Amino acid sequence: MVSVCFYLHVHQPIRIKKFSIFDIGSGKGYFDEEKNKFYLDRIARKSYIPTNKILLELIKKYDFKVSFSITGVLLEQLEKYAPEVLKSFQDLVDTGNVELVSETYYHSLAWVFSKDEFRRQVKLQEKKLKELFGQKPKIFRNTELIYNDDMGKVVSDMGYKAVMTEGTEKILEWRSPCYVYEASGSNIKLLLKHYRLSDDIAFRFSTPYWNEYPLTADKYASWINATPGNVINIFMDYETFGEHQWKETGIFEFLKHLPREILKNPNNEFVLPSEVIKKFKPVATISVPFLISWADTERDLSAWIGNEMQRTAARELYSLENDVLKTKDKSIISDWRKLQTADHFYYMCTKWFADGDIHKYFNPYESPYEAFISFMNILNDLKNRIRGDSMSKYLENVPDDKVFWCRDGQIFKNLKELLFGLEKMSDETFKFHVSKEKNDFANWIRDVIGDEKLAKDIMKSRTKKSLMKKLSNRIKKLEK
Amino acid sequence: MRVLMLGWEFPPKHIGGLGIASYELSKALSKKGVEIFFVLPGDPGKDYNFLKIISTYVEAVNSPLTPYAGTSMSLNFFNLPREVDNFALGVEKIAKRLIDEGIDLIHAHDWMTFKAGLLAREVLHVPLILHVHSTEIDRSGGNPNPYVYNIEKEGMEKADLVIAVSNFTKKRIVEYYGIPEEKIKVLYNAIEVPKKVKRKKFRSKVVLYLGRFTLQKGPDYFLKAAKKIIQKDPDVTFLMVGEGEMLGEMIEKACRLGITDKVFFTGRVPDVNEFYSIADVYVMPSVSEPFGLTALEALSNKVPVIISKQSGVSEVLSHCLKVDFWDVDDIANKILSVLKYSPLKKMLEENGFTEVKNFSWDKQADKCIEYYKEVIKKIKA
Numbered sequence: 001m002v003s004v005c006f007y008l009h010v011h012q013p014i015r016i017k018k019f020s021i022f023d024i025g026s027g028k029g030y031f032d033e034e035k036n037k038f039y040l041d042r043i044a045r046k047s048y049i050p051t052n053k054i055l056l057e058l059i060k061k062y063d064f065k066v067s068f069s070i071t072g073v074l075l076e077q078l079e080k081y082a083p084e085v086l087k088s089f090q091d092l093v094d095t096g097n098v099e100l101v102s103e104t105y106y107h108s109l110a111w112v113f114s115k116d117e118f119r120r121q122v123k124l125q126e127k128k129l130k131e132l133f134g135q136k137p138k139i140f141r142n143t144e145l146i147y148n149d150d151m152g153k154v155v156s157d158m159g160y161k162a163v164m165t166e167g168t169e170k171i172l173e174w175r176s177p178c179y180v181y182e183a184s185g186s187n188i189k190l191l192l193k194h195y196r197l198s199d200d201i202a203f204r205f206s207t208p209y210w211n212e213y214p215l216t217a218d219k220y221a222s223w224i225n226a227t228p229g230n231v232i233n234i235f236m237d238y239e240t241f242g243e244h245q246w247k248e249t250g251i252f253e254f255l256k257h258l259p260r261e262i263l264k265n266p267n268n269e270f271v272l273p274s275e276v277i278k279k280f281k282p283v284a285t286i287s288v289p290f291l292i293s294w295a296d297t298e299r300d301l302s303a304w305i306g307n308e309m310q311r312t313a314a315r316e317l318y319s320l321e322n323d324v325l326k327t328k329d330k331s332i333i334s335d336w337r338k339l340q341t342a343d344h345f346y347y348m349c350t351k352w353f354a355d356g357d358i359h360k361y362f363n364p365y366e367s368p369y370e371a372f373i374s375f376m377n378i379l380n381d382l383k384n385r386i387r388g389d390s391m392s393k394y395l396e397n398v399p400d401d402k403v404f405w406c407r408d409g410q411i412f413k414n415l416k417e418l419l420f421g422l423e424k425m426s427d428e429t430f431k432f433h434v435s436k437e438k439n440d441f442a443n444w445i446r447d448v449i450g451d452e453k454l455a456k457d458i459m460k461s462r463t464k465k466s467l468m469k470k471l472s473n474r475i476k477k478l479e480k
Numbered sequence: 481m482r483v484l485m486l487g488w489e490f491p492p493k494h495i496g497g498l499g500i501a502s503y504e505l506s507k508a509l510s511k512k513g514v515e516i517f518f519v520l521p522g523d524p525g526k527d528y529n530f531l532k533i534i535s536t537y538v539e540a541v542n543s544p545l546t547p548y549a550g551t552s553m554s555l556n557f558f559n560l561p562r563e564v565d566n567f568a569l570g571v572e573k574i575a576k577r578l579i580d581e582g583i584d585l586i587h588a589h590d591w592m593t594f595k596a597g598l599l600a601r602e603v604l605h606v607p608l609i610l611h612v613h614s615t616e617i618d619r620s621g622g623n624p625n626p627y628v629y630n631i632e633k634e635g636m637e638k639a640d641l642v643i644a645v646s647n648f649t650k651k652r653i654v655e656y657y658g659i660p661e662e663k664i665k666v667l668y669n670a671i672e673v674p675k676k677v678k679r680k681k682f683r684s685k686v687v688l689y690l691g692r693f694t695l696q697k698g699p700d701y702f703l704k705a706a707k708k709i710i711q712k713d714p715d716v717t718f719l720m721v722g723e724g725e726m727l728g729e730m731i732e733k734a735c736r737l738g739i740t741d742k743v744f745f746t747g748r749v750p751d752v753n754e755f756y757s758i759a760d761v762y763v764m765p766s767v768s769e770p771f772g773l774t775a776l777e778a779l780s781n782k783v784p785v786i787i788s789k790q791s792g793v794s795e796v797l798s799h800c801l802k803v804d805f806w807d808v809d810d811i812a813n814k815i816l817s818v819l820k821y822s823p824l825k826k827m828l829e830e831n832g833f834t835e836v837k838n839f840s841w842d843k844q845a846d847k848c849i850e851y852y853k854e855v856i857k858k859i860k861a
Contacts, residue, residue, distance in 0.1 A: 020813035021712065021820070308823040350799075350831060369801055372824055373817040397711040400738050414714055 002178075002224060003231040003271040003279065004262060005191065007164065008238035009141070010048075010089075011071040011107050012040060013343035015364055019374040024381045025393060030335055035364070037081050044082045047242030052088040054255055056095070064259040065097045065270040068238070069141050072105030072121075072128050073341055086132070093133045099272040100129050101164065102137035108340035109304055111142055111151055112291065113318035121337070122158060139164065139273040143342050145193065145235070145294035146301065149287060152183035152190075160188060162277045164235060166294040167192030171286055178229025180280045184287035189277045193235040193294060197223060202236040206249035214250070217257035225265050230280045235294070304345040309372040314345060316379055323386045332385055339378065347371035394451040395478050402448045404441075407432045415449060415478075419471050422464055430464045441467065481852060482515045484578065484586045484600060486571060486593035490520055490533070496692065497773040498613045501645070501669050502589045506531050508845035514852075517583070519574055519596075521567045534574055561627060564592050571596035575603040585609060585852060591616070591628055594635030607640040607855045611667075612649055617656045618768040621695040633657050641855045643667045643848075645771040646792020652770075665851050668796055670839040671776040677833075678757040679782065684717045685819050688759035688783070690752060690774050691766075693724030698765035698788065698805045703730060705763070707737045708812040716819065718743040721755050756781035760825065761818045765805045766791050775800070779836040784828035786814050796839070799831035 017032040058064040070089065078086040092098045104110055104121035105128060111118045122140070129135055140160040142151060147165035155163060167177030175181075177192040200220065204210045212219070224232060237244065245251035262268050271279065295303050305311050317339055324336045348368045365371040397413040404412040408429045412418040418441065422430070433440040439459055446455030454474045461467035485506060489499035506516050510530040523535045571593075575583075585607045588597035594610055601608045616624040616632055636642050636657055642664045644650040650664045687706070691697040699720065706718045720730070720743065727745065734743045749755065756762070762778035762785045769791035776793065778785050779800070787794050788805040801814045818825050 020809060021816045022708070022809060022813060307827060309821075309827055312821070312823040350827065366802065367798065369799075369824060369828060372821070373801075373814065376817070376821050376824075377813075395714075397714055416714065 002227065002229065002265075002268050003276060004224060004268065005067070005231055005233045005271050005273055005276055006065070007067045007069075007101065007141075007233065007235045007273065008240075009069050009236070010074055010238040012036075012043060012074045012077060013107065013341045014073050014077065014338050015039070016339070016344065016374055016378060018370075019377045019381070021377050021380075024377055025384055028381075030378045030381075031338065036077060040077050040081045043239065043243055044085045046247070047239050048082075048085045049088065050247070050252060051238070051241040051255070052085070052092060054252060056088070056092055058256070058259050059092070059095045059097045062259045062263055063097075063270060065099075065272050065275075066092075067099040067101055067139070067273050068092075069101040069103050071103065071107040072125050073107060073338065075128055075132060090133060093135060097272075099139070099274060100133055100135045100137050101139045101141050101273065102126060102129065102160065103141050104143055106337045106340045107143050107342055108337070109143060109146070109301075109314060109342050109345065110318075110340060111146060112301065112305070113314060114321055115154065117318070117321060117340075119154070119158065121340075122155070138162070139191070141165075144301075144304075146291055147288060147293075148291050149183060149185045149289060152188045152288075153186040156183070156186040156188035162189035162191050162273060164191045164193070164233070164273065165288075166292055166299055167194055167233070168292060168299045170292060170299055171288050175284065175286075176229050178227060178232055179283040180230065180277060181284055181286045182282035184285050189282055190286060191231075191233050191273055191276060194227075194232050195294070197227070197232060198234050198236050201234070201254075202240045202244065205240075205245050205251060205254070215254065217254055217261040220254075220258065221261035221264065224262055224268065231271065231276050302351060303349050304342050307348070307350050307368075309350075309368070310345045310348045313348065313372060313375050313379070316376075320379075320383065320386065324382075327386055329385075332382065335382060339375070339382070344371070344375055348375070394449050394454070395475070398448050404444050404448075412444075415445070415451075415454075415471065415475055419468060419475060422468050422471070425464065427464065434462065434467070481513070481585075481849070482581060482583050483509070483517070483852070484575065484583050484604070484606075485516050485518045485531075486586065486588040486596050486600070487518060487520055488590060488592045490518070492526060497669065497771060498590055500773060501613060501771075502611075504670065504672070504841045505845065505848065508841035509848060511842070512845055512849060514845075514849065517574075517578065517581075519571055521563060521570075521592075560592075564595060564631070567593065568596040568599050572599040572603060575600040579604065584856060587611060587852075588635075589613060591632045591635065594631050594639075598635065598638055607859045608638070609641045609643060609851070609855060610635050610639040611643040611645075612636070612653060612770070613645055614770040615649065615652050615656065617652055618649075618770050619694070619696055621767060636663075639663075640859055641665060641851060643851065645669055647795055648790070648792040649770040667844055667848055667851070668792070668839070669771045669773050669776070670841045670844045671773070671780050671836060672841065673780045673833075673837050674753075677780075677782050678753065680757045682717070682758040684715050685713075685760045686758050687716060687718045687815055687819075688755055688762045688778070689718070689720040689722070689765075690755065690762065690778075691722050691764065693720075693722055693726040693730055695726065696767055696769070697722075697724075698767045699726060699730050700733065701765040701805050701808055701811065702763055703733055703737065703739075703743065704808045705765075705811040705815060706743055707739055708808065709816055710739055710742050712812075712816060713819065714742075716742065719746065719755060719759070720744065721746045721749055721752065723748045752777070753781065756783050759783045761786060761815055763811065763815060764788055764791065764793075765803070765811060767805050769793070776836050776839060779832040782829050782833050784818055784825055784832060786811065786818070797832075797835065799828060799835045801828070 014031050015035055016030050102125055105124040106121055110121055138161045140155045141164040145165045177194045181190040183190055205215050241251055292299050347363050347365055348371045350368050410421045412421055442455045442459040445451055458467050458470050487502045491503050507530050516531040518531050519534045583604050583606055586597050586600050587609045589611045590613050597608050616628040636659045644664050644666050647666055650666055653659050654661050689702045693699050734740050762783045764772055764775050764787045766788045772791040772793035775785045775787050786801045789802045794802050803811050
């Protein structure tokens with residue numbers, strides 16, 4: 001008897017805009033509504049709408065079961081741009097043959113950078129699933145099936161019964177992915193992706209030079225029949241249907257016929273992940289001390305944090321955690337979280353064009369470098385918003401018609417030049433500008449530079465020394 | 481294989497990319513057994529062991545040719561038509577002497593040598609390849625000098641094969657000269673990466689411009705970007721290396737913008753490597769750049785590059801930032817980003833250096849020989 005556990009991951013990021021250094025502090029939004037709507041409309045038309053229709057027919061016709069994880073960021077976009085697609089997912093869940101799998105709301109790498117934020121995002125996802133589908137998830141999958149033993153412990157403590165991850169030889173060694181295993185250090189169960197059978201559909205389906213091409217449903221069913229074990233975990237991106245594999249490849253016909261072909265063998269059945277762990281006892285314990293994922297041949301995190309730009313962007317983003325949460329500002333917190341979506345880091349990946357081929361993967365940016373620039377500029381804008389002002393602008397040059405004309409002929413365009421100029425300034429000149437009646441420097445700083453705090457601070461300074469000290473301290477602080 | 485090559489400039493005296501490219505290509509070709517008779521209007525003042533240099537100035541004693549002196553072409557433009565004609569006559573004489581040398585083809589670099597190429601073909605009856613390093617359309621910013629344009633057009637129409645330094649240039653030749661696409665082959669320029677790269681500290685961050693001061697190279701866009709950057713980050717120095725007809729205008733413009741304390745004009749310099757060694761980023765804002773060899777030079781000196789999309793080199797480089805020359809905001813944004821975000825600078829520098837190592841003249845010479853063989857076969861058939 002072989003059980004087939006068919007699971008699809010549904011996700012679209014909220015893409016960010018091209019954001020220039022000159023946009024910092026301008027109040028420009030981070031997310032590209034127009035582009036996001038465009039991509040969502042396209043994928044709904046090409047993939048979500050036709051695939052959900054087929055899945056619903058299959059459930060009505062056969063004892064077909066499927067599980068989904070739908071990211072919070074996608075659900076948000078569906079609510080906003082495609083409520084009819086959301087409805088079609090709800091209809092599927094209402095059949096009772098669909099199980100929802102939990103994850104981080106923002107499809108983030110939070111597990112790698114902040115355990116607290118990870119827990120918060122899982123909670124947010126649970127809340128969203130409850131609200132839209134009325135289901136409380138029992139099974140967990142992390143972004144890109146990233147997993148290690150410690151994560152197993154944490155989600156076990158959160159009440160999850162099983163975790164889905166990659167059935168890579170890195171952890172299985174000689175063992176088969178077609179059994180239930182137990183995690184080392186917690187008693188959470190592991191459901192391991194059968195990557196060969198999964199990738200036959202997800203990646204190889206339409207590859208003409210593949211020796212099994214064309215792949216038909218009965219051929220695939222014969223492979224299922226020939227696979228020993230308790231359960232075959234077929235995990236893939238939902239977008240396989242209609243987007244990664246276009247309609248023209250015959251992928252929809254394949255999907256339509258697959259359940260019938262598999263169920264032709266009376267020993268086969270479709271199962272939901274939570275049924276798998278009820279039905280089968282774990283055969284062994286598996287230890288995963290290091291992070292794994294379902295990505296690339298390396299099965300690691302190098303596509304997201306493999307280069308220095310990616311690591312810097314991620315570290316800087318997560319270093320803002322406390323400051324962001326302290327603001328209690330909903331829009332700041334939500335923007336910060338949307339920036340955590342793993343796709344933003346994926347767009348900065350350079351490992352694919354080691355061989356000069358930059359067209360191997362989809363990237364909304366012209367290059368990984370452009371992705372990094374916009375992301376970092378947005379991060380700096382976010383920092384300004386967290387601080388409640390944009391102090392760094394006080395260090396900039398003032399317009400040419402607002403420069404400070406000093407009595408001794410010096411001209412100051414910014415605070416640093418003022419500090420430098422004060423050093424050289426004679427006491428006589430200083431006294432001309434600063435007296436009981438007036439303080440030209442303070443006025444200029446208040447009216448032109450705009451730094452009221454500093455202006456107030458030095459208003460009372462009567463000596464060059466004290467003014468310079470205050471000014472230099474302020475510059476140091478602004479430069480941080 | 482024996483090739484009669486016609487050039488205009490040659491190291492150590494050279495003006496720009498043309499001299500370097502024809503020198504490096506000849507060197508790589510001769511390593512592969514191609515024998516080159518290289519004819520120049522002047523005497524480079526140095527002997528090379530890998531090819532035979534013949535100077536029309538030395539050979540054709542009776543012609544009143546001005547020796548090549550390393551001045552900018554535009555400055556003595558009024559003498560140029562005469563020099564071009566004299567060169568052609570000199571080459572014709574030389575070709576006559578080479579009749580029994582078994583020359584297989586003629587390879588002529590840029591328009592100044594096209595007339596000479598045609599005359600030599602009359603004498604030798606071998607295929608003529610014209611190598612286009614830049615067109616009059618690029619150099620003139622769309623207002624071609626009819627004299628130069630006609631020489632280019634006629635030459636390319638009559639040649640057996642045209643080699644363009646990029647697809648960008650190939651497209652120009654098709655669109656502006658009406659040459660059929662199948663007659664044009666692309667041969668990119670390359671670079672030999674120095675064994676040791678020198679890096680030196682400078683007192684501030686350095687943004688480098690290096691090129692002739694002409695409309696084609698876009699120095700005014702560089703200045704406008706500099707103005708924007710200085711307002712954001714006063715701790716940046718802009719170095720503008722080179723000379724040309726727009727130099728005076730650019731200096732005046734820097735004064736008007738009030739940025740003369742941050743922008744420095746060096747004029748012509750003996751060693752550009754000194755400037756690469758202190759640069760944090762190299763910017764090539766060309767309006768129309770057939771190739772853009774300096775981008776490869778900068779990368780081979782571990783300097784990250786920002787290049788105009790309106791350039792040939794942008795077809796072959798991935799590890800760089802690309803801009804539209806007119807988008808001053810974007811140029812300024814990218815320069816500031818490289819200066820501000822150290823991982824960006826580091827990765828552009830390291831990956832760019834790795835990438836540029838793959839551009840070898842050796843590979844380009846193989847390709848060039850392929851083109852030679854094709855054209856010889858075609859003409860025989």
